[in-house]
Amino acid sequence: MGNVEKLMNQIMELKLTSKRLQREARKCNKDENSEKLKVKKAIEKGNLQKMLETMDSFERQFVNMEVQAELIESSMAGSTSLSTPEDQVGSLMQQVANDYGLEVSVGLPQVAGHAISSKDEEKVSEDDLSRRLAELKACG
Secondary structure, eight states: OHHHHHHHHHHHHHHHHHHHHHHHHHHHHHHHHHHHHHHHHHHHHHHHHHHHHHHHHHHHHHHHHHHHHHHHHHHHHHHHHHHSOHHHHHHHHHHHHHHTTOOOOOOOOOOOSSOOOHHHHHHHHHHHHHHHHHHHHHHO
């Protein structure tokens, strides 16, 4: 019976080893899931950090472009208004309007040779608006 007892002891040891390995496997699965969660959070945090850095960079670039645009606009306004004669601007506006079949209704400010009474001005303005409204209704 010594062999049978040895065999029974080996079977018991194998069963205990099997249960221990199963417990360790479950623990490894839990650890694996925990590590996956940590990696996922790290990736999300990294992506969030990268996104914030990109947004900050975009904001700085936008501010720089805005400042440059203001500088260019102010320098161009100063140089063109001083160097371009009014009659050339008016004729260019009229030429472009003619090329595209447009009516130039707003001209450059001119010094009035005579004063228009406010009632006449209102009448002209109302007639002009009425005409434009009728044109829009006809087109639409």
